[in-house]
Amino acid sequence: MKSYILKRILSLIPVLLIVSIVVFMIIHLTPGDPAAVILGPEASHEDVKQLQEELGLNDPVYQQYFHWVEGVFQGNLGDSFFMDKPVTEAILEHLGPTISLAILSQITAILIALPLGIMAARKRGTATDQTFMGLSLLGISIPHFLFGLFLIIILAINLRWLPVAGYKPLSAGFWEHIKYLIMPAIALGTGQAALIARMTRSSMVETLNLNFIKTARSKGLHERKVIYKHTLRNAFIPILTVIGQTFGTLVAGAAVTETVFNIPGIGQLIINSVERRDYMVIQGTVLMVTLTYVLINLLVDLLYGVIDPRVRLKKES
Amino acid sequence: MGDHLLEVNNLKTHFRTERGKVTAVDGISFHVDRGEVLAIVGESGCGKSVTAQSILRLFEEKGVTSYDGEINFEGKNLLKISDSEMRKIRGNDISMIFQDPLSSLNPVFTIGDQIMEPIMLHQKLSKKEAYERAIEMLKLIGIPAPEQRVHEYPHQISGGMRQRVMIAIALACQPKLLIADEPTTALDVTIQSQILELIDSLRQKLDMGIMLITHDLGVVAQHCTRVAVMYLGEVVEEGDVESLFENPLHPYTQGLISSIPQLFGNRNKKLSIIKGMVPSLNEIPKGCRFAPRCPFADAKCMNEKPELETLDHNKRIKCWHHQTIKGAVSNAT
Amino acid sequence: MTKRFKKLSWLITCLLLLSMALIGCSSDSDKQTKSASGEAVTKKGGDLHVAIDAQPPTLDPQISTTTATKEIARHIFETLLVLNPDYEVQPMLAESYDVSEDGLTYTFKLRQGVKFHNGKEMTAEDVVASMNRWLTKSTRAANAIGKGQFEEVDKYTVQLKIEKPTIGVLDVIASTNQFAGIMPKEIIDNAPKDGITEIVGTGPFKFVEWKPDQYIKVAKYDDYKPVDAPSDGLAGKKEALVDNIIFEVVTDGSTRLGGITTGQYQIAYQIPSDNYEQISSSSDMKPILNLYGGLSFVFNKKQGPFTDEKLRQAVNTGINNKDVLIGAFGNKKFYRLDNGLMYKDQKKWYTDAGKEYYNQNDKEKAKQLLSESGYKGEEIRILTTRDYEYSYNSAVVMKEELEKIGIKVKLDVVDWATLTSKRNDPAAWDAFITGFSPVSLPTQTLPLDPNYAGWPADEKLQQFTEQIRTAASDKDAYAKWEEMQEYAWKEYVPYIKIGDYYTFHVYRNNEIKGNTYFEGMILWNTSLTK
């Protein structure tokens, strides 16, 4: 088991290396430079030149890359040009909102998806099933940010139930914290729910046709137990995979939604940093996001073993 | 006739499919008594398994499956009772064993968990008591080192072992009726007979009725008391094992029997095959269902449906020409 | 099972409804307390929430020209001199100032007992360090002032010595953009090359916390020592009346609008102009219209078709400035057709010289000029960005206008950062659209600076600049400026100032009072009401 985890973690290294090189290349292909952005629209050319030199932007690209990689191995992701602080600190500051949002929308998604997916699977082929699946397709087809805009108009502007946008940390009180996240969580959660519900349905349908479900029923078990104990647990691996994937994308993929709701999360950090050409932050954050994504997948993989003894035993051997 | 353990009267099972309503079991009747083994035989797709599962009402999807007729178990019509009453019968009074023991066991729970489940459910035993019961059951069905086995998962034990576990699950609550749906098909020949012996010995011990579904006539000859032959959702012939094997009346039964290779006897004799294929349930013949494949069929067979005739108290037949055919076949053998 | 599910969903629905009701209630009760209390009563302290449209790249006012930096930093840092609403120089950290007969020495007497936010008293060494740093960081300021250095005379006196007499030195020192904020000497000495790391000034508010992309919080500075003069714009007495100002970074315009509408913020910067009517008709909110600058179409005079003076004239002759302004800003409250390269509000410098060449909208004459020019049907690349919506919108209309007189146009829409570097490459563009905010002196006008993108390296222009800079009197300088502006409109056309434009900020007039505006929001002397 341990050697399995170790192997998986070692296999991350080439992935991260590729990601960092790709990101570095993209960044340095991008026109524009942080000095001009820092100094503002009406800065003189001389001032910009001066700052570029001071920031070390005139060194050759490969030199900048090796310098950066060297730092990474020492646990130093560099300093932000804009925030007067190390990149690690900037990431940590933006991580809170993203994690809160990711968890909340994932909970929303699972609460919607599992019951609906299970229901559709049990009533497969019926009108209920088709309605649910049609709805779930609709859920997938609405871009999150668009749904977010609609929610803002209805819930915040017309009904004034919720604040339009913004973010309050948990330290401002639980309700304060949550009330800013409800709309973005719904906007994101619905799309995720659709994906999870579809996977739940198809996995449940497949499992419900397996023989041991008949065995379970023939034992006289209540249908509830048949579904939630015998079927769901067996059907759960693909569902878990989707949950893991959607959660992984939430860490940075909610960028547009974060922008709409002005949530200072990781996605917005990346978008803003691209706009500002805050190179160090882009590199560091992308590295972190990639790592998170891959680690979540690893975690999901390890959870397979918890759910399914066959996987567990195979990995142990 | 009212005091059989199980009595099925004119049972019909319908499914709604993409292509319309299909009647997989079409008006069959039979009964099982305590301590006896009723075999249901027929080719695959003839409705044996559907019959078995209909008895326990395992086709749960509402709106997709519907039943007609009566299934009387100890005087109760199983088609009329509520879901919760039905659940009390399943696994308790009537148990079932399925064909493929690997896929019939839940891969993510230990063997022990799966045996304990019906015990705790129906006998209201505590977890500890149920655990002891499970060990007892494993011993009963001849599994060595049961204290270790209970903690293992189905994929860790052999095929024969798995089927024994299935039997342990089925018999955990000492049912009055055991439905065994091709319990040995997926197993090695040596293990097959062990399993059947086991079932047989347990029947005697527990005084159960057994409904054995199989397509293996050899098994039927060895282990069963009575036989019902099914073809395309109907029972075409029913009777005692001896009389059926010695004196098959329905051309289909005759076909089945003559397709068994004889270990002792005339090996040069060509095995006869029933020509053609079982038609699909959507294309059921108008008259006698077997007519298109029957070597004796005439215009009457093609157009008119025969009824199940009772010849004497334990012999029934559904064929227009059973009297004529009888002679023809016995001459041939 | 189904029943259970129904029960469950029923439960969830109930919970949702309940929570919604709760939210509804809470906001209702908020409203009630407000309306019940009736007339606005000044409240001591409290938090002021301000939605600002962009995160400042830095709070170091000496290096950045961005609006966000200016808007926040002016509450933390102070300058020796400031401008009053009539653009007149007033003392702030300097108690008095004096110019020598020959115009080469400027002497500033500092106010005594002014304390930095770190508790240290401000003395001449801090001022000298700050002002000299500023002169190296802001080349525009250095150029306008001419070669010069600050020196310490005594603990409370500093002197600026310059090489040649120059007009407007004091105006530059008092300018509000990339301003000469005074900070402690040791912070400047310890600062790494790319900017200070400690935000310490002398202003009425002290820096507390900066959560990147979330907010910047400043708090009332208890030891602030105000000037003993009536408050007048940036000049005079300043007093922090709220405990904290929280500048919340809200980059999305509609989100700022939503927030100010629902009372999440008391002030919101830069509300999309199309919402002006909605805001002005509301009784809770008041718009603040403010002159933002001049929308300008800058030609590339170093390379490409626009090196041809006739072609530039053709464009200036042919376009309908009004349509471009409507396209960019919509509501007529947001633009002003005016040809002054210094703004009408800057009474000292404003002139309408050359106005007959402005907004001619004469397509025939333009075509005539076009045929006289060397234009051979090349595709003109207009550089613009969607990060500033007006820039993009006006580019779209400009494209239409130019095509009407027969010039082929392609829009090159890039993001802001790309634009800033692309415009420094003479091969990459032919024209770009941007806004220029007011500057203190005509000689600081960016698009007339030969080094600025567009490169108006015209001898005559440079002569004018030099003449203005070294003019004997303000009157002489003004006369030269009139000539220069006329020349710019009539002949050289280095850029076309399409028109002045305004943006609007919004504040909730039932929640705050005392806020004023001069080249940015002034939030001292501002209090919450209850």
Add this chain to the structure above:
Amino acid sequence: MEVAVEKRRELSDFRRDINRERRRLFVRRFFSNKLTVTGSVIILLTLLVTLLGPLLSSYTPYEMVVTSRLKAPSADHLFGTDNLGRDLFARVVYGARASMGVGLSVAIITSVLGMIIGLYSAYYKVLDHVLMRICDGLMAFPAILLAIALMAALGTKIDNVIIALAAVFTPYVARVVRSAALVVREQTYIEAMKAQGASSMRIIWGHIAPNTLSPLIVYSTFIFADAIIIEAGLSFLGVGVPAPDPSWGNILFDGKLVIFNAWWMTFFPGVAIILSVLGLNLFGDGLRDLLDPHTNHAKK
């Protein structure tokens, strides 16, 4: 001799019958699924609008009447006008070209690239390691972010939107093709062909490739849909299809600033996006049910 011919003809007849029957079944099942049919109808309509765009509107999408800015929908302007006084109906209709065009191009390009990469990495183990690590790397950061970064680097041009999205989606397609190809590769007849000395070219393109087609077709439908969404997201952030060319995301971007007083600028392009994406998803979903035996309606 004659008998043999007879037999052969029978066989070919039989095959033809089977194929015909299969097609008949395919068509029947296709039309029996209401959702699939709905999807196809929506896509057809969208494509029709895309192609017939100019005929549908009397305005051009660029024609500005600055005095009639932000007019609500009326008989004159069916969808109202935008912030520059352009006819919104014309812009939404023409926007279909950009949005659908980007989607379709991306689907086609990723299919071709993904197929090549997927097939070759399934066939050559060494190549597989290299290519799949690169794919892993690219897939590890979220699509929209990679697209944003690429757009910043490449500059806003419609070609660049297509390039960026193709770069984003190709790894996913390659993965799908690869896993389908791996299944075929493991089959005995491929080993047999190798043993007989068939060229790898022939094995890859003649025998493995056809087996990856149905998952590929299904997957590229979804890529088509996703590309529309991401293009909208990019344009909504202002880094997608360059103005003044209309695309649905572009109109949303313009509409965002006036969302509180011109709902139509968000509503109509929003609905257009949702409808077209929904259509594609419905269609792809139905297609998958038909082509992929694993999800065939399980026995009742």
